[in-house]
Amino acid sequence: MAGGQASVDQRPPASKPLVTFSNIDKTYDGETFVTRNLNFTIEEGEFLSLLGPSGSGKTTTLMMLAGFEAPSSGTVYLGQSRLNETPPHRRNIGMVFQNYALFPNMTVAENIAFPLSVRRMPKPEQRSRVERALGMIELAHVAGRRPAQLSGGQQQRVALARALVFEPKLVLMDEPLGALDKNLRETMQYEIKRIHERLGVTVVYVTHDQSEALTMSDRVAVFHHGRIQQIATPKVLYEDPANAFVANFIGENNGLPGTVTARDARFATLALTPELSIRGRAGEGVEIGTAAILALRPENVLPDDETGAENNHLRGTIDEVIYCGDHWRLHLTAADRAGFVIKVPNKTAMAPPQPGRVATMSWSPDDCKIVAADGA
Amino acid sequence: MRAFLLAVPLLIFLAMTFIVPIGKLLIMSVKTDEVANAVPRAAALLTDWSGPPALPSRQTFEALAADLQAAQDGGTLASAARRLNTYEPGFRSLLLKTVRQLPIPEGEQADEALRRIDQRWGEPETWRLLGRAAHRWTPDFLLTAMDHRVGGSGAIEPVEPSQAIYVGAFGRTFAISASVALICRVLGYPVAFLLATLPARQSNFLMIFVIVPFWTSLLVRTTAWYVLLQPNGVFNALLIHSGLTAAPMALMFNRTGVLIGMTHVLLPFMILANYAVMRGISPAYQRAAVSLGAHPALAFLRIYVPLTLPGIGTGTFLVFVLALGYYITPALLGGAGDEMISQLVALQMDRQLNWGLAGALSVYLVVFTLAVYVVFNRLVGIDRLRLG
Numbered sequence: 158m159a160g161g162q163a164s165v166d167q168r169p170p171a172s173k174p175l176v177t178f179s180n181i182d183k184t185y186d187g188e189t190f191v192t193r194n195l196n197f198t199i200e201e202g203e204f205l206s207l208l209g210p211s212g213s214g215k216t217t218t219l220m221m222l223a224g225f226e227a228p229s230s231g232t233v234y235l236g237q238s239r240l241n242e243t244p245p246h247r248r249n250i251g252m253v254f255q256n257y258a259l260f261p262n263m264t265v266a267e268n269i270a271f272p273l274s275v276r277r278m279p280k281p282e283q284r285s286r287v288e289r290a291l292g293m294i295e296l297a298h299v300a301g302r303r304p305a306q307l308s309g310g311q312q313q314r315v316a317l318a319r320a321l322v323f324e325p326k327l328v329l330m331d332e333p334l335g336a337l338d339k340n341l342r343e344t345m346q347y348e349i350k351r352i353h354e355r356l357g358v359t360v361v362y363v364t365h366d367q368s369e370a371l372t373m374s375d376r377v378a379v380f381h382h383g384r385i386q387q388i389a390t391p392k393v394l395y396e397d398p399a400n401a402f403v404a405n406f407i408g409e410n411n412g413l414p415g416t417v418t419a420r421d422a423r424f425a426t427l428a429l430t431p432e433l434s435i436r437g438r439a440g441e442g443v444e445i446g447t448a449a450i451l452a453l454r455p456e457n458v459l460p461d462d463e464t465g466a467e468n469n470h471l472r473g474t475i476d477e478v479i480y481c482g483d484h485w486r487l488h489l490t491a492a493d494r495a496g497f498v499i500k501v502p503n504k505t506a507m508a509p510p511q512p513g514r515v516a517t518m519s520w521s522p523d524d525c526k527i528v529a530a531d532g533a
Numbered sequence: 534m535r536a537f538l539l540a541v542p543l544l545i546f547l548a549m550t551f552i553v554p555i556g557k558l559l560i561m562s563v564k565t566d567e568v569a570n571a572v573p574r575a576a577a578l579l580t581d582w583s584g585p586p587a588l589p590s591r592q593t594f595e596a597l598a599a600d601l602q603a604a605q606d607g608g609t610l611a612s613a614a615r616r617l618n619t620y621e622p623g624f625r626s627l628l629l630k631t632v633r634q635l636p637i638p639e640g641e642q643a644d645e646a647l648r649r650i651d652q653r654w655g656e657p658e659t660w661r662l663l664g665r666a667a668h669r670w671t672p673d674f675l676l677t678a679m680d681h682r683v684g685g686s687g688a689i690e691p692v693e694p695s696q697a698i699y700v701g702a703f704g705r706t707f708a709i710s711a712s713v714a715l716i717c718r719v720l721g722y723p724v725a726f727l728l729a730t731l732p733a734r735q736s737n738f739l740m741i742f743v744i745v746p747f748w749t750s751l752l753v754r755t756t757a758w759y760v761l762l763q764p765n766g767v768f769n770a771l772l773i774h775s776g777l778t779a780a781p782m783a784l785m786f787n788r789t790g791v792l793i794g795m796t797h798v799l800l801p802f803m804i805l806a807n808y809a810v811m812r813g814i815s816p817a818y819q820r821a822a823v824s825l826g827a828h829p830a831l832a833f834l835r836i837y838v839p840l841t842l843p844g845i846g847t848g849t850f851l852v853f854v855l856a857l858g859y860y861i862t863p864a865l866l867g868g869a870g871d872e873m874i875s876q877l878v879a880l881q882m883d884r885q886l887n888w889g890l891a892g893a894l895s896v897y898l899v900v901f902t903l904a905v906y907v908v909f910n911r912l913v914g915i916d917r918l919r920l921g
Contacts, residue, residue, distance in 0.1 A: 223824055246823045246832075258821035262839040271835075272825035323826065 174198035174234075175327060175359050176222065181231035183217055183383075191217045192383040195231070199361060201326070204353055206362045206370040209380030210406070218380070219329050219363050224248050235327075251320030251328040251358075255335050257312045259304035265315050266291070266300040272323040290318040293352065310341045317349065321356065330362045334369065346373055367407050371395065379403050395454075399441060400528050404452035411453040411497050414530065417445050425527040427451060429492045435469050437525035448530040457524040458499040460487065460516045468519045473497055475512050485510060491518070559899070562674045562892030568666040571613035572600035576667035584664075584687075585657035594643035594654070597663075601632045613666075619887055620662045620673075627651055627659075674893035699877065699894065703901070706874045709788075709863070710856035713795045717803040717852045718845060720796070725807035725844070729814075747801035755862045758794045759785065762866070790866035795856055802855065803848035810844030846913035854902055874898055 181195040192214040199205050207215035220226040221233060224245030233240040240248065251272075259268050269290050273283040291297040294314040304312055313333060320328050333349070334342045350373050353360050364370050370377045371391040378388040379402070387399040398404035405412050418434065419426040425439035427449055435451055443449050463470060473491030480486075484500045487510055491497040499518060501510065510516070569576050574596035582589045604610040610632065617624035630651060637646040647654040654660075665673070665683065676682055676689060680697035684690040691697065728736050728743070746754060761767045762784040769781040784790055818840065822832035860875040867873075874894055881891035 223820075225820055225823075244829075245820075246826050246828055248824075249826070250824065252821065252824035254817045254821055256815065256817060258815065258817035260818060260822070260836055260840075262836075271822070271827070275822075275825065275827040275831060319825065329824075 173201045175201040175203075175236065176240075176361075177232075177234040178218075179232045179234065181218075181221065181228045181233065183214070183221065183226065184229045190383050192221075195385060197378060197385060197388050199327075199359060200375075202357050202359055204350075204360045204362065204373060204375045206364055206374040206377045207380060208364055208367060208370040208377050208406075211365060213380035214383040215363050215365075215378075215380040216331060219331055219361060222327075222361065223250055223252055223329055249323075249325050251323070251325040253313075253316050253320045253328065253330040253333045255332045257304070257316040257333075257336075259312055259316055259319070261304055264301050264303060265296065265307070268304065268315060269319045269322050272319065276323060286322055290322040293321075294318045294348075309337050310345060313337065313345055314348065317352065321352070321358065325358070327359045327361065330360065332363055332365065334364075334366075342369070349373065371407070379406060381406070397438075397526065398452050398528060401450045401452075401530050404450070404526070404528055409455050409498060411451060411455065411458075411499075413451040413453075413492055413494065413497075415449060415451070417443055417447050417449050417527065420445060420527075424522055425449070427527045433471070433492055435471075435525065435527070436467075436522040437469070437527045438523065440526055440528035442529040443527050449527050450530050451525060452528050453520065453525040455486075455498040455500045456484075458518045458520045460499060460501055460510065460518055462519040463517050465519065465521070468521050469525070471497075471518045473516055473518060475510055475514050475516055478510050478512055480509075487516075489516065489518075558888065558892045559896055560892070561888045562678075562890075562896050563670055563672065565616060565666070565671050565674075565889055566669055567609070567612040567616040568663070569669050571604040571607075571609040572597055572663075572667065575600050575663070579660070579664040579667055582660070582664065585661055588644070588655070588657055589660050591642060591644050593660075594647050598635055598637055598643050598647065601628065602635050605632050615886065617663070617666050619890070620666055621659075624662070627653055671889075674889040675896065677890055678893040678897055699874075702872060702874050702877050703897065705871070706857060706898075707901075709791060709795070709871070709873060710853050710859075712792055713799060713856045714803075714849045714853040716792065716796045717800050718849055721800055721803035721848060722807055722841075722845065725804045725811055728804070728808050729811035730816075743801050743804050746797070747805075751798055752861055754798055755794055755865050758790070758797065759865055762790055762793065785866050786868040788867070788871055790868075791863045791871045794862040794866040795859055798862060799852045799855055802851045806848035806851055807841060807844040810841055810847070814840050843913055846909065850905070850909040850913070854905055857898065857902055857905075 176199040178195045178197050182193055183191040185191065195218060207218055209215045217226055221228050222240075224240075224243065228241060235243075235248070259265075260271065263271070266287050269287045270283050273286060278286075287300070288297070291300055294317060296311060296314055296318075299307060299311065304315065307315065316333070320330075330349075334345050337345060346369060349360075349362075352358075362370075362373065371394070374391060376388060376390055377394055379386045379394065381402050387394060387403045389397075389399075394403065394407055398407065401412065404410045413427075413429050413435070415427040415429040415435070417425055418428045420439050420443060423438060424436055425443050427435045427437065429435060429451075437451065437453075440449075440452075462468075471491050473489035475487055475489050476495060477488040478485060479488075480503075481500075482503065484503050487499050487501060488495070489497045489499065575593055578593040578596050579589060582593065601610065604613065610628065614625040614628045617628065631647065631654070634650045637643055641649075644654075665671070673683065677692075678699050680692050680700045681689050682692050724743070728739055731739065763769070764781040764783070766784075768784060769778075772778045772782060773780075784793070814837065818836050819829070819832050822836045823829055827835065858875050859873055860879060863871050863873045864876055875898075878891045878894045878898075881887045881894065
């Protein structure tokens with residue numbers, strides 16, 4: 158199992174690409190591109206999420222991998238061999254669909270046996286495999302039922318078992334939890350993650366839910382306008398966004414705009430107003446004189462702190478205070494803009510922040526980043 | 534309660550124009566008053582008669598003679614004579630001949646007088662038939678419609694083969710309806726699949742070709758086929774011109790014409806029924822099957838076709854049931870051997886004026902249709918029935 162080794166390294170593991178996308182373009186009319194110049198690899202055993210708003214090209218990318226869409230140009234490799242011309246039914250890739258697509262005219266057991274029966278596996282082996290798959294999803298007691306008699310979560314698990322029962326190396330999931338309610342979704346996230354780790358299968362997971370992507374994935378590819386904006390581990394994605402789109406799309410961000418006035422090897426200075434500058438880690442493509450935005454997470458900001466000459470300081474008026482249990486959420490007007498958000502950890506004995514007061518916020522240059530403004 | 538009140542005008546309309554006339558016709562298949570009304574006294578006396586080989590009592594002869602005269606004066610004789618003629622050809626002329634020579638001269642006994650007028654009054658069989666016809670309720674029409682009758686001994690027996698036409702006509706009606714349903718299924722399924730899977734614009738465009746004939750009058754379409762299929766019509770002209778045949782093919786006044794015409798008229802029902810079901814089938818099922826390793830053709834057979842079974846069932850049911858009652862198309866395009874049961878009903882209604890037999894044939898048609906409905910409901914479920 159790829160994920161089970163006693164390695165202390167962060168994922169991804171040693172590079173062994175299972176799938177390679179090389180210069181993939183997809184266009185229907187030759188003018189607008191659904192995906193543009195996709196270049197990335199999927200490592201064996203990896204859990205890769207394709208994350209993006211709707212229409213960003215993530216599902217099309219998945220469909221090209223499944224074989225239901227053909228790239229307009231470029232090559233998809235599975236291992237070392239070209240995959241473009243292989244018809245979908247010979248790709249041996251499992252797939253879980255958004256609305257499960259369980260065959261309503263078959264029982265649960267027949268659904269799970271379907272990929273085995275089309276492979277002409279002997280009946281006794283089919284039976285034992287179906288039994289094992291049903292055991293894995295803990296649904297042995299519903300084997301004889303029709304999909305319509307199952308709850309949404311059960312149907313989802315059956316769809317998962319069906320996509321895994323023929324032991325594909327790669328399983329694709331197209332927003333598989335989109336139709337479930339919140340609690341069930343979290344349970345199923347955990348379940349999918351558990352199965353992924355147990356079987357060591359490679360998973361490509363399409364979602365528009367960023368928290369799902371962050372909690373489940375080894376790596377996340379963020380799509381926007383048909384391009385991959387950044388492909389990285391969740392930690393890098395959150396703390397070191399490559400551009401303004403990623404910074405704003407993943408988590409909450411105080412994306413104050415400005416102009417770059419200075420930069421060195423590590424840091425850049427962003428002038429929000431002629432009098433007010435912020436220093437932070439410099440992102441790629443940040444040059445003096447260009448427009449850029451601040452990437453600053455609300456939890457990185459301390460209120461009422463004027464210490465540390467090297468730290469950034471920003472004065473703001475508290476507009477609104479929201480009690481969130483474990484933290485206070487403050488909305489402020491700072492640098493002449495409303496909507497600056499900070500999170501203050503809550504302590505029981507603490508005096509609650511008062512609206513209308515002026516606060517001096519501070520954060521270290523290492524806790525923020527200056528990223529190029531144009532994310533497209 | 535409010536819902537009921539809102540529906541009351543429609544219910545009244547339906548009751549007056551639909552339920553009452555149909556109910557009357559169906560009742561006519563077992564009820565017959567003409568003879569009982571025309572010769573009431575003789576009818577009453579005949580119920581006490583022990584039957585052949587004896588003749589009825591002299592009073593019965595007297596009553597009949599009196600009744601016949603009264604019936605002629607009252608104007609009820611003609612319908613009674615027509616009714617009796619359906620039992621035995623010649624009965625009508627017997628009655629009219631008899632009534633012309635009445636009243637019986639003074640001093641002559643009624644039984645002798647009647648036998649003098651016509652010796653058939655001396656045969657018990659004549660009286661037996663009169664007695665049967667004089668019952669107000671009769672199974673005779675229902676038996677006739679199944680090519681059976683009550684014989685001289687009172688037992689039910691088949692009619693002579695030369696008069697047995699109705700069972701054959703029912704069989705033919707079923708065979709034609711089943712053939713039409715089958716042909717429609719074969720022709721309609723692929724078209725429905727095309728309509729359901731094409732992009733909306735092309736699909737809507739093609740749908741016009743299904744819907745416009747659907748909206749066009751049945752008579753117009755049948756007449757159009759009449760023109761096309763004639764021996765020197767468009768079809769044969771094309772066939773001969775292209776060299777496929779040397780002489781005109783017989784495309785109408787035979788079974789071929791009936792099947793072509795009825796298939797064309799009923800095909801939209803099959804297409805729309807299948808289309809309604811197919812449009813509701815998510816393409817994800819096919820994709821899922823293919824992604825699980827099934828060749829697209831196998832995925833179609835094992836996943837798609839079973840999912841369309843309700844559409845196939847609905848379409849077949851609709852076409853079959855509608856075809857059962859077809860009248861105009863087989864009448865115009867069919868030949869002598871293609872008469873369907875509705876044509877025979879119409880024949881009895883407006884030519885033979887035998888409404889009782891027409892009612893009896895209708896009863897069987899309704900019963901058979903209901904049986905088909907019950908079977909369909911068992912197999913598919915009537916709630917699956919929808920169009921578009």
